[in-house]
Amino acid sequence: MNEAVVFDAVDKSFAAGPEVLSQVSFDIAEGEFVCLLGASGCGKSTLLSMIAQLERPTGGAIEVTEGGAAFMFQDPSLFPWLTAEQNIMLALRLAEGRCQIRQRKARRERAAALLDLVRLSDHAGRRPHELSGGMRQRVALARALAQERPVMLMDEPFGALDAITRSLLHEELLRIWRATGRTVVFVTHSVDEAVHLGQRVLLLSSRPGRIIGEWEVEEQDREGARRAGLVDEITERLRNEVGRHGGHAN
Numbered sequence: 180m181n182e183a184v185v186f187d188a189v190d191k192s193f194a195a196g197p198e199v200l201s202q203v204s205f206d207i208a209e210g211e212f213v214c215l216l217g218a219s220g221c222g223k224s225t226l227l228s229m230i231a232q233l234e235r236p237t238g239g240a241i242e243v244t245e246g247g248a249a250f251m252f253q254d255p256s257l258f259p260w261l262t263a264e265q266n267i268m269l270a271l272r273l274a275e276g277r278c279q280i281r282q283r284k285a286r287r288e289r290a291a292a293l294l295d296l297v298r299l300s301d302h303a304g305r306r307p308h309e310l311s312g313g314m315r316q317r318v319a320l321a322r323a324l325a326q327e328r329p330v331m332l333m334d335e336p337f338g339a340l341d342a343i344t345r346s347l348l349h350e351e352l353l354r355i356w357r358a359t360g361r362t363v364v365f366v367t368h369s370v371d372e373a374v375h376l377g378q379r380v381l382l383l384s385s386r387p388g389r390i391i392g393e394w395e396v397e398e399q400d401r402e403g404a405r406r407a408g409l410v411d412e413i414t415e416r417l418r419n420e421v422g423r424h425g426g427h428a429n
């Protein structure tokens with residue numbers, strides 16, 4: 180199996196500050212869905228920024244598959260004066276070098292396909308303020324897909340949504356992940372969310388951030404007693420880690 184992301188003994192610190200990540204090693208296979216859990220400030224976003232090559236490691240080595248990574252954040256950060264469709268078209272235009280969509284007509288068709296994928300075809304002409312929070316995140320997801328990069332980095336993308344919208348978007352994201360074959364690295368504070376979405380869950384310690392736990396989540400682990408057992412086990416490890424620093428998980 181080919182690897183999409185490889186971290187080999189990666190260290191990271193900022194200027195003269197303390198070490199944020201220390202000796203972080205993991206591999207993520209192409210097409211895999213990995214969730215990353217850890218207490219607030221342990222370095223999850225820093226780790227994603229290094230996968231996106233926005234930050235460089237201070238030690239060790241990082242390899243990311245050709246084509247790199249697209250980001251999706253908790254804040255959809257859409258251009259307010261552009262419609263849903265235009266926000267996606269702009270991302271397609273910026274991705275021109277990576278995909279073969281150079282004609283406006285072809286971009287329109289691709290934008291329409293992406294809007295259909297996130298089930299927003301009926302709202303293509305609306306501007307962000309005319310959309311609900313969940314719809315705005317659907318546009319943000321389509322825009323991240325429009326970058327045509329093999330890896331999707333998702334930094335608490337559903338953290339600001341209500342529980343029902345979040346649960347709907349979980350199912351949509353899993354459907355889209357299966358349909359597109361993207362590699363997903365998903366940061367969350369929620370053990371439930373991590374076990375529901377991830378094929379694998381990685382737990383980071385704090386100060387410095389190291390990988391201190393790793394769980395494979397099989398299909399049969401996603402329901403009933405096995406799911407509850409796994410959630411309890413990971414929660415306990417996270418709680419111990421947060422307690423060790425007198426901190427909090429959110």
Ligand SMILES: Nc1ncnc2c1ncn2[C@@H]1O[C@H](COP(=O)(O)OP(=O)(O)OP(=O)(O)O)[C@@H](O)[C@H]1O
Nearest residue numbers: 193196199217218219220221222223224225226429
């Ligand atoms: N550009 C930067 N310059 C200096 N310090 C930084 C920078 N980016 C992050 N840090 C520090 O690195 C540490 C880890 O931050 P990071 O945002 O990666 O944590 P996190 O686990 O994503 O936190 P949260 O869960 O609260 O979003 C923090 O102490 C933060 O202050």
